[in-house]
Structure formats: structure tokens, C-alpha cells
Amino acid sequence: MLAERRSEDEDCCAQAAALMSRYCDGDRRAFDELYATLAPRILGYLTGLVRERATAEDLLQLTFIKLHQHRDVYIRGANPVPWLYTIAHRTCLDELRRRRRSRVRVSPDGNLPHEPAVDISGAAEPAHEEPDEQTIARGMAALAGLPETQRQAVLLTKIHGHSTAEAASILGTTVGAIKVRAHRGYVALRHRLRGDDLAVPNASADIAREQAAL
Amino acid sequence: MSTTPLDDTDLLHALREPGPPPPASPALLASLDDMKPVRTRVPLRTLLLVLAAGCVYPVAALALYPLRRDLSALPPAWLIAVALVWLAGFTIPLVLALVPRRHQVLPDAGRALRAAVLAALTLVLTGLLFTVDAPGVTILPRTRWAGFLPLWWHCVSFSLKATVPMLVAASIALRRMTVVNLSYLGAPIGAVGGALSGLTLHGLCPYGGGAHVGLAHGGGVVIGAVLGALWLPVLARVSGRPR
Numbered sequence: 001m002l003a004e005r006r007s008e009d010e011d012c013c014a015q016a017a018a019l020m021s022r023y024c025d026g027d028r029r030a031f032d033e034l035y036a037t038l039a040p041r042i043l044g045y046l047t048g049l050v051r052e053r054a055t056a057e058d059l060l061q062l063t064f065i066k067l068h069q070h071r072d073v074y075i076r077g078a079n080p081v082p083w084l085y086t087i088a089h090r091t092c093l094d095e096l097r098r099r100r101r102s103r104v105r106v107s108p109d110g111n112l113p114h115e116p117a118v119d120i121s122g123a124a125e126p127a128h129e130e131p132d133e134q135t136i137a138r139g140m141a142a143l144a145g146l147p148e149t150q151r152q153a154v155l156l157t158k159i160h161g162h163s164t165a166e167a168a169s170i171l172g173t174t175v176g177a178i179k180v181r182a183h184r185g186y187v188a189l190r191h192r193l194r195g196d197d198l199a200v201p202n203a204s205a206d207i208a209r210e211q212a213a214l
Numbered sequence: 215m216s217t218t219p220l221d222d223t224d225l226l227h228a229l230r231e232p233g234p235p236p237p238a239s240p241a242l243l244a245s246l247d248d249m250k251p252v253r254t255r256v257p258l259r260t261l262l263l264v265l266a267a268g269c270v271y272p273v274a275a276l277a278l279y280p281l282r283r284d285l286s287a288l289p290p291a292w293l294i295a296v297a298l299v300w301l302a303g304f305t306i307p308l309v310l311a312l313v314p315r316r317h318q319v320l321p322d323a324g325r326a327l328r329a330a331v332l333a334a335l336t337l338v339l340t341g342l343l344f345t346v347d348a349p350g351v352t353i354l355p356r357t358r359w360a361g362f363l364p365l366w367w368h369c370v371s372f373s374l375k376a377t378v379p380m381l382v383a384a385s386i387a388l389r390r391m392t393v394v395n396l397s398y399l400g401a402p403i404g405a406v407g408g409a410l411s412g413l414t415l416h417g418l419c420p421y422g423g424g425a426h427v428g429l430a431h432g433g434g435v436v437i438g439a440v441l442g443a444l445w446l447p448v449l450a451r452v453s454g455r456p457r
Contacts, residue, residue: 017317026251039235048229061239068245070390072252075319083319090392139229159229165315165322172395174324 012037013079020080024071035064038081041160042088048155049092051144059095063088082166085156089170142192150185157182158189257313257321260387264312267383268407271375272414282420287348297416299340303333303435304409307402312387320391323398330402334435337412341428352422365421366430372415373434374441377407381442385449396447404442408435 016037022030042063046056066087074080143151156167157178164182168175238246285293310326347354355365384403393399412431419431 013317024252024254026249028246028249031246031249035235035238040231040233043233043235044229044231053233057236060235061242064238065242065245066392068242070392072254073319073391074254075257075314076254077317078314078319079317080319086320086394087392090394093394136229136233143229155229161230166318168324169318169320169322170394172323172393172398174327 013081016080017077020071020074021076024074024076031068034080038084039064041081042084045085045155045160046088046092048140048143048151048159049089051140055095059088059091062091062095066091082162082170085160085162085166086170089152138193142189145192146185146188150181150188153178153181154185154189158186261308261312263387264380264383264403265308268376268380268410270379271372272410275372275414275418279418281417284348284351284420284422285417287351288346292344292346293416296340296344297413300337300409300413300416303337304406304413307333307409308406311399311402311406312384320393321399323393323395326402327398330405330439333402333409334405334432334439337409337435338428338432341432342424343428345422345424345427347422353420354423355421355426362425365426366433369415369419369421369426369430370434370437373408373411373431373438376411376414377404377434377438377441380404380407380410381445381449385446386453388446389450389453396450397443400442400444400446401439402442403446404438404440405435406438407442408438 016034019030019034019037023034039060043056043060046059046063047053050056050059063084067084070087074083143154146154152171153167156162156170157164162170164175164178167182168178171178307326307329310329311321311323314321355362380403381400384399388396388399411434415431419427
């Protein structure tokens with residue numbers, strides 16, 4: 001099963017590298033395919049980090065905007081997936097810092113900034129097999145209880161299947177630190193998943209507490 | 215609640231992709247309007263740019279100042295061996311800090327940091343323990359602080375003149391790379407500036423003695439690494455700020 005998943009990941013990386021090269025050549029369809037391929041995984045990572053779906057969706061959009069702005073940094077033939085995770089992680093950190101600095105942003109004349117209108121074309125969203133919500137809630141609750149650094153390491157290595165070297169590169173730390181954090185987080189996660197009275201925490205309250213601590 | 219083990223594939227998959235992503239937002243779609251082909255990065259070009267910035271002062275110094283006067287009196291094998299150690303201390307962290315592993319976009323910052331620490335330690339210890347002097351020809355600095363410190367500062371400031379341009383060039387090259395922890399790349403680049411100067415001083419500095427070579431020439435590597443770790447994130451932020 002693990003080998004199967006690894007082979008799937010390798011295929012995905014090769015496909016992503018090819019798409020990224022076409023995207024850098026100015027192919028708009030390649031971007032759409034790249035978004036369709038990688039956005040679910042990046043969204044999963046961001047949801048695990050911020051524990052709030054709406055915030056994670058905003059960060060996902062920002063991540064892809066940054067990818068577009070910095071696409072000249074890409075090296076042809078390289079695997080763009082760990083890099084995209086790094087951009088997502090950095091975007092998440094920047095956003096948390098920005099929120100800490102200013103709760104409400106107003107223009108010099110005192111008005112709220114203009115928000116772009118939501119696209120309501122009426123087209124149906126693509127069909128997707130929904131995972132069991134109870135399973136997600138249980139896993140998310142267990143993840144939410146982990147310390148920040150352990151949660152990041154577990155998300156990247158155990159859930160998103162990155163190597164410890166890739167995870168270290170994404171988080172900007174050493175392989176040794178990732179190994180320790182991932183192991184401790186994994187053990188704690190197992191304990192939590194085996195617990196009988198695991199309650200789903202209030203994500204908004206949790207984030208507010210975290211921001212206050214920052 | 216059940217006691218399902220964590221390696222349950224459904225749970226891992228559910229956490230990995232907890233639902234479909236939203237369609238691209240209007241802001242993202244608007245940013246895609248300028249879809250033009252771009253010239254992608256070539257790491258070797260970045261490496262050469264940073265190296266060129268670091269080489270300006272040492273090359274000028276080699277052209278302007280005479281070689282150390284005890285050069286012909288020192289054992290050639292020692293001269294070559296120590297030069298190779300300085301060369302390795304300069305090339306390995308530079309390559310690791312700027313050239314990503316195969317099929318990766320970003321350099322491995324942790325590996326580059328480890329290389330910088332190892333290089334700094336090796337170069338300080340090489341200077342302290344393996345310095346050879348030619349009796350009567352090599353000038354030995356006084357062991358008192360008053361005699362030692364001015365010469366220490368002279369060689370450390372030589373290192374800084376190579377390190378600072380390197381850090382500025384690296385900050386320009388790395389400012390758009392969205393690395394999470396730029397300090398981890400700043401330390402090796404700063405250490406490289408110190409090691410490049412140390413290699414130059416190996417051929418220029420007329421002063422000998424393990425204490426001078428270890429603490430002034432090797433110290434330049436340590437000071438460069440610390441400066442790089444502290445300054446590179448700041449310089450990258452300043453040079454990457456939209457005008």
C-alpha cells in the first residue's frame with residue numbers, strides 16, 4: 001500500500017514538473033491543470049495548519065498568486081511540489097503575522113478596502129468523492145491538539161508523504177529536528193486517536209488564542 | 215470512539231485532501247492575465263553572481279599587495295594542503311547554499327548550515343593547530359592583547375570586505391525564493407566570504423602564529439557566518455520590498 005502511494009506520488013511529481021514547465025512557457029491550461037492537481041493537497045496542508053477551512057481557502061488562493069508572481073524562480077525539470085508547500089507555509093506565516101499587526105485595515109480616508117466580487121457564474125463545481133466527515137473531524141481534532149511544530153512535521157511527513165529532507169526544506173529547519181518532531185507528534189497523535197473522549201475543538205477560538213499568544 | 219490505528223489509509227487520505235478545493239478566486243484569475251513565458255532560474259548563474267561579488271576585493275588585494283615574504287621558506291606540501299582546506303571550506307558551503315539538490319527548486323538550508331558550522335570549526339582549528347612558521351622569516355604577532363588585537367582586526371576587516379558584497383549579492387539573488395528560514399542560508403554565505411578571504415590571506419598575510427591565523431583568519435569565517443545569519447533576512451526583505 002505504501003509503495004503504491006509512493007509510486008503515485010512520484011507520478012504526480014513528474015506530472016507536476018511537466019505542467020510547471022509548460023506553465024512557465026506561458027500555457028494557461030497548464031496552470032489550470034496544475035491547480036486541479038495540487039490545490040487539494042495544499043488545501044489539506046493549510047487546513048491542518050490553520051484548522052479553519054475558510055482561512056485555508058484564502059491562503060490557498062494567495063499561495064497560487066505567489067506561485068504565479070515567482071514562477072521565474074522555478075528550475076526546469078525540478079519537482080515543484082515541495083516548493084509549493086514552502087510557498088504555502090511562508091504565506092501562512094506571513095498572514096498570521098499580518099493579522100497580528102493589524103486586525104482591521106482601512107484606507108487613508110478611513111474606508112474598508114475594496115474586496116473583489118465573488119464569481120457566481122452558476123456553474124456546478126466539479127464532482128468529487130467526499131471523504132467521511134466524521135473521519136476528517138476525528139483526525140483534525142487529534143491534529144489540533146498537537147504543538148505547532150509537531151503538527152507541521154506530522155502533516156508534511158506522515159500525511160502528505162514528504163521525505164524528512166523535503167519537510168526540513170519546506171519548514172526551514174534541519175532534518176534531525178523534523179525527525180524528532182515527526183516522531184513525537186506521531187506518537188502523540190496515535191495516543192489521541194485511541195482516546196475515548198476526543199472532542200472536536202473550536203477552531204476559531206483556537207486560532208484567536210494562538211494569535212493572542214503571538 | 216474506536217481504536218483505529220493511525221496508519222489507516224482512509225484517515226491519512228482524508229487528512230491529506232479534506233474535500234475539493236474552491237475554484238480559482240477573481241484575484242487569482244486577475245493575476246493570471248499577464249500569462250507570459252518567463253525565463254526560469256539557473257542556479258549556476260546565481261552562484262557565479264555571488265562568487266563574483268565576493269571575489270572583487272580579494273582579487274584586487276592579490277593584484278595590489280605583495281605575496282607574504284616567507285612564502286618560499288614554508289614547506290610547499292603544507293602550503294598546498296592548507297590552501298586546499300580553505301578552498302573546500304569556501305566551495306562546499308557556497309554550492310550547498312545556492313545549488314538545490316537534484317530535482318529540487320530550493321537549496322537544502324539545513325545541509326548548508328551544517329556545512330557552514332563544520333567549515334568554520336575546521337578552519338579555526340586548522341589555523342590554531344596546524345600553522346607552520348618559517349623561523350626568522352615569518353613575523354609573529356606579540357602575544358599581548360595590545361599587539362594582537364590591531365592585527366586581528368586588520369585581517370577580520372579584510373574578511374568583511376569580501377563578505378559584505380557577497381551577502382548583498384546573495385540577498386538580491388535569493389529575495390524572491392520564498393525560503394522560510396533565510397538565516398540558514400545566510401550563515402553559509404557569510405562563512406564563504408570569510409573562507410574566501412582566508413584563502414587569500416594564506417598567500418598574502420605576512421603574520422604567522424597559530425593564534426593569529428586561527429582567531430583572525432578563521433575568526434573571519436565565524437564572524438561572516440554570524441553576520442550572514444543576522445543580515446541576509448534583513449537585506450533580502452529590503453531588496454525585495456516593492457518600490
